[in-house]
Amino acid sequence: MNVGSAPVETNVTRDDGVEDEIASYLDLENPKSFFLFAGAGSGKTRSLVNALRHIATKYRDTLRLRARHVAVITYTNAACDEITRRLEYDPLFVVKTIHSFAWSQIQGFNSDIREWLRTNLQTEIADLTAEEAKGRAGTKASAARLASIESKQRRLARLDEIKAFTYNPNSDNRERNALNHSEVIKIFATFLLEKSLMQRMFVEKYPFLLIDESQDTNKTLIDALLTVQQAHASRFSLGLIGDTMQRIYLDGKENIESALPPGWETPEKVLNHRCPKRIVRLINAIRSGADEQVQEPRDDAIEGWARLFVFPVDTLDKPAMEDGVRAYMTTLTDDAGWSDRDQCKILTLEHHMAAKRMGFEQLFEAIAPIEAFRTAFLDGSFAPSRFFTHSVLPLVTATQRGDKFLATKIIRETSPLLSKDKLKGSEKPLDQLRTAQAAIDSLMSLWANGEPTCGAVLENVSGTNLFVVPDGLKAALAASRAEPVISEDDEEADPVGENIAALLTFLDCPFSMIAPYASYVAHEASFDTHQGVKGLEFDRVMVLMDDGDARGFLFGYDKLLGAKAPSANDLKNAEEGKDSSLDRTRRLFYVTCSRAKSSLALVAYSTDPDAMKAHVTQSGLFNEDEVYLGLPT
Numbered sequence: 189m190n191v192g193s194a195p196v197e198t199n200v201t202r203d204d205g206v207e208d209e210i211a212s213y214l215d216l217e218n219p220k221s222f223f224l225f226a227g228a229g230s231g232k233t234r235s236l237v238n239a240l241r242h243i244a245t246k247y248r249d250t251l252r253l254r255a256r257h258v259a260v261i262t263y264t265n266a267a268c269d270e271i272t273r274r275l276e277y278d279p280l281f282v283v284k285t286i287h288s289f290a291w292s293q294i295q296g297f298n299s300d301i302r303e304w305l306r307t308n309l310q311t312e313i314a315d316l317t318a319e320e321a322k323g324r325a326g327t328k329a330s331a332a333r334l335a336s337i338e339s340k341q342r343r344l345a346r347l348d349e350i351k352a353f354t355y356n357p358n359s360d361n362r363e364r365n366a367l368n369h370s371e372v373i374k375i376f377a378t379f380l381l382e383k384s385l386m387q388r389m390f391v392e393k394y395p396f397l398l399i400d401e402s403q404d405t406n407k408t409l410i411d412a413l414l415t416v417q418q419a420h421a422s423r424f425s426l427g428l429i430g431d432t433m434q435r436i437y438l439d440g441k442e443n444i445e446s447a448l449p450p451g452w453e454t455p456e457k458v459l460n461h462r463c464p465k466r467i468v469r470l471i472n473a474i475r476s477g478a479d480e481q482v483q484e485p486r487d488d489a490i491e492g493w494a495r496l497f498v499f500p501v502d503t504l505d506k507p508a509m510e511d512g513v514r515a516y517m518t519t520l521t522d523d524a525g526w527s528d529r530d531q532c533k534i535l536t537l538e539h540h541m542a543a544k545r546m547g548f549e550q551l552f553e554a555i556a557p558i559e560a561f562r563t564a565f566l567d568g569s570f571a572p573s574r575f576f577t578h579s580v581l582p583l584v585t586a587t588q589r590g591d592k593f594l595a596t597k598i599i600r601e602t603s604p605l606l607s608k609d610k611l612k613g614s615e616k617p618l619d620q621l622r623t624a625q626a627a628i629d630s631l632m633s634l635w636a637n638g639e640p641t642c643g644a645v646l647e648n649v650s651g652t653n654l655f656v657v658p659d660g661l662k663a664a665l666a667a668s669r670a671e672p673v674i675s676e677d678d679e680e681a682d683p684v685g686e687n688i689a690a691l692l693t694f695l696d697c698p699f700s701m702i703a704p705y706a707s708y709v710a711h712e713a714s715f716d717t718h719q720g721v722k723g724l725e726f727d728r729v730m731v732l733m734d735d736g737d738a739r740g741f742l743f744g745y746d747k748l749l750g751a752k753a754p755s756a757n758d759l760k761n762a763e764e765g766k767d768s769s770l771d772r773t774r775r776l777f778y779v780t781c782s783r784a785k786s787s788l789a790l791v792a793y794s795t796d797p798d799a800m801k802a803h804v805t806q807s808g809l810f811n812e813d814e815v816y817l818g819l820p821t
């Protein structure tokens with residue numbers, strides 16, 4: 189028995205005080221804004237929910253009396269649902285994703301939105317007109333510009349007819365009066381910055397605003413909110429919850445922690461409640477390349493496993509190697525879950541490998557390198573690819589399967605040929621149905637000669653008006669149609685911009701690449717990336733890293749894990765404090781490794797396995813006996 193001996197010390201309650209600290213900032217009389225420093229698995233969601241419960245307990249009546257609310261911005265609909273559920277659907281809280289929150293704030297300000305759009309469209313048209321004047325007539329670039337100018341002018345000309353603007357955060361917003369996703373954020377940020385009345389109304393309505401995953405929240409909006417906070421510091425508390433090491437989207441604010449205005453509080457959580465001790469040591473070592481934050485595992489955590497398997501980059505049957513790794517992990521950890529692929533979470537650090545293995549590499553290579561397109565393309569919201577994944581593909585799949593009922597439903601819901609206005613205005617609705625059927629038949633006839641390209645599909649759909657073609661694709665279509673009547677010199681002197689060039693390459697891809705791309709971005713594939721597993725946790729995690737597949741684009745495991753020396757450019761970026769491919773890879777590596785609750789197997793295909801092993805052991809990421817060159821027998 190233990191009678192008389194000192195109580196066993198444990199660290200598991202070590203961060204409990206942080207919740208009290210946060211509660212003390214959420215004071216209506218003397219509000220403070222804060223940035224919570226907390227790494228992976230530190231229980232940020234729990235802290236957020238506890239903070240909100242504190243507000244409800246202390247201020248519910250006071251807030252309700254003046255119809256005030258507490259706002260929470262989360263990253264995904266799933267996170268919204270989870271937080272709302274944990275708060276028992278309490279109407280005091282307005283929990284929304286960033287787009288739906290922004291829209292809820294600007295909805296109804298129709299004349300202000302109209303003027304914003306007018307100015308914006310006029311500026312865009314003026315810029316394109318100036319480019320056209322400098323460029324050469326008759327080129328593909330010129331055709332794309334003229335098509336863009338035309339669609340923007342059409343939108344501008346119709347602005348005054350629009351009585352009420354609409355927006356749906358979960359759809360494609362193809363109606364004439366609809367705003368698109370990025371407009372909603374920009375308009376909200378501009379209104380917050382330029383309309384002092386809106387600022388005052390905002391802080392009156394929401395004295396507390398907490399943002400989850402703040403590291404990935406659109407930087408224009410974060411900057412606008414920081415300005416609002418500074419202007420109303422005595423009446424408004426802004427709480428940023430997130431982890432800078434887990435910033436994975438390029439439109440998140442870089443170094444948010446060093447841009448905090450004066451007077452901000454910076455509470456800190458140290459414990460990792462999710463990962464075993466071995467994995468906490470590994471993610472601390474990974475993180476040490478970026479900042480000073482160090483986590484502690486829970487005293488009662490298991491030791492767990494982290495192993496690195498390195499294969500040559502030109503290994504022929506990579507999936508077979510990975511099966512071998514799982515078999516080895518089954519024995520090592522005595523955990524049969526490893527032998528069932530579906531019970532392991534297999535993650536790639538980047539998308540290129542998944543694109544290659546799933547068969548949409550050409551599509552990926554066309555669009556993903558373009559910074560302006562990348563984020564939306566990878567989360568599936570990019571209008572040109574969504575046109576194919578959400579309009580054309582479901583119809584083609586249903587028709588190929590012979591599912592007439594579904595095909596008709598899709599057309600009724602989405603085709604302009606059967607829109608309510610069209611049907612109302614038609615004397616013979618049956619004719620409209622025939623026209624729609626003829627358009628479907630025409631589209632499906634493309635498959636008579638083998639798999640069509642995306643461009644052929646687009647050309648067909650645009651000709652029959654079966655679906656509304658997004659503006660970006662209209663410009664690319666115009667460029668692809670431009671006859672080569674003018675000289676090569678002109679094309680060289682006035683080449684298409686990188687955006688149109690990328691879309692033209694996209695249109696050259698076979699349409700068969702759309703289905704695997706669609707399933708990848710919907711996270712239905714067995715592969716997933718850091719983006720799909722944000723905030724989640726799994727018992728067994730396998731991370732695949734292959735620079736041969738990544739083509740060095742944006743990534744560099746070989747550099748991160750030491751098989752290759754950093755380039756002169758990397759060193760220059762580091763010196764200037766700029767975000768480099770090394771920094772990005774490190775963050776993705778951190779996010780993926782920190783998902784593991786029990787064991788972690790890293791699989792790297794390297795140009796120099798020996799150098800990689802030497803580096804990871806010398807740098808303290810792994811012990812000698814945790815790294816295997818080839819499959820251990």
Ligand SMILES: Nc1ncnc2c1ncn2[C@@H]1O[C@H](COP(=O)(O)OP(=O)(O)OP(=O)(O)O)[C@@H](O)[C@H]1O
Binds near residue numbers: 227228229231234722
């Ligand atoms: N105080 C706590 N005591 C015990 N378990 C906790 C505590 N806080 C969080 N957890 C558990 O730890 C795990 C990680 O929590 P959570 O997912 O909220 O972390 P997080 O900070 O959002 O992580 P990440 O940023 O890595 O997604 C969850 O399983 C959660 O239930």
